[in-house]
Amino acid sequence: MDKLKDTLDKIKPIDPSLLHETQLRLDNLTKPKGSLGKLEEFAKRIVAITCKKNPCLEKKVIFTIAGDHGVTEEGVSAYPSAVTAQMVYNFLRGGAGVNVLARHIGAKVIVVDMGVAEDLQPHPELIIKKIAKGTSNFAKGPAMTREQAIKAIETGIEIVKDAILKDGIDIIGTGEMGIGNTTPSSAITSVFTGQPVEHVTGRGTGIDDATYERKINVIKQAIDINKPDPSDPIDVLSKVGGFEIGGLVGVVLASVANRIPVVIDGFISSAAGLIAVELKPEAKDYIFSAHASVEIGHRAILEKMGLLPILDLKMRLGEGTGAVIAMNLIDAGVKILNEMASFD
Structure with a gap:
């Protein structure tokens, strides 16, 4: 703490x-x-x-943090949790969307395992900071303990500090990977904005109508059971958040504390950004919103934070893809x- x-x-x-x-x-x-x-x-x-x-914004870095979510056992996603690990390996091979766009602008992608359910193979480009093998199913109880929530945030702070000491950073972008993570992001959004779950919950990776209804009901159930306290951002993170979301909260706060501009990507990254701003309102002025996600809850987050997105490209991939594109435009202004x- x-x-x-x-x-x-x-x-x-x-x-x-x-x-x-x-x-x-x-x-x-x-x-x-x-x-x-x-x-x-x-x-x-x-x-x-x-x-x-x-x-000078020469040293551009994207932190792409991965974690799994126990709530996927409720059938809220179109893909199984195993895809999270598969995508981490794709990041490490340089084959994901964020890798392509990062190469395009000369940015570095730092990949972090904060809570992937699978034990990942060691790789020189992978930072393993696993807090647990995925969160607990928040439809049945808290996603994590308060101690784990704080550890996730502080781990995010640590990885930024380490990267600054190693190579220096001029501008930071946030990205994530975690099957099912639009579900906790919608829960976080509803709790902080006070908007009904239906108004801030989208279809994620493209779920059908039945899955969409189930997702809404699961989020309502989670909020009802766990009763996250919007006046206590760490409580919200622990009750209905994710390890990668907590890690990104730390990335945002560490960036701001070191006077490094931070570009938050889409819906999930913005949920983390919102928690960071709830913890320290002054952080808002250091944050750029990369783009307007197709996810309907994203607009509610940006309105709550008082941020306008730089781009609207109808994107919803995550990973940090929108942050990379916006980062290049910010550099153009400089x-x-x-x-x-x-x-x-």
Whole structure:
């Protein structure tokens, strides 16, 4: 708990004067004022987040964290839990969507096993931080203990710290893999926003009508049985969350504490982002929302956090794919600030 407390204590509000000063610089570039729209907004925010007048986003890293979910035994997903491990191996081979897009922009993908049900084979590119072999079925009781929830968050903090010490990081993106993880994400969304489960629950990987109805009922049952407390974000994570979600909470908080901009991907990553912001509201100003997911609950999360998505590409893959694409656009805005000629 000390590691989490220390990280939260390090998070400070951004300095709004840096936003103003950077806008003046942008207005003096060889273009009409404001003509590069959101690219200018990206540049301003990066300066304010990093406290660097001429920031560089060369070292781009995506943290893709994997974990399984006991609630899949309720039949809420179109795929079996075994696919989680198969996809982790795909990440390690460089064959997944996030790998392709990361290569496209020169980003590094760091793959973490936070709670995959299967014992994965060791690999030089795999960080194994398994808290347990999947969460418990939250339709019958808490997904994890409070201690495990804190451990998941603190493990996320650790992996960011280790990566910073090893190679340095300029910008972070969040990604995940876990069959069934839209189910806990919908539960988290409903608890924090107060919206009915039906309004924040989508079809995940493409489930049929019967499975969709079952998924909604399972989430309602989980909330009724576990009674997660929205005033206590760790309680919500422990009751209806996931190990990879907790890990991503830690990734977000560690990024913010180190003044590193963080780009959250889609629905699951945003559920983690929401928990991070509930733990430390000041974290919001360090977060970029990559895209608007097809998952219906995603919009409710972004509205709760007061974030606007950079893109709307009708994506719902996860893994960090949307974060990679948005990260490249943020970098473009920074390069406009640093490289475009001025009227001076």
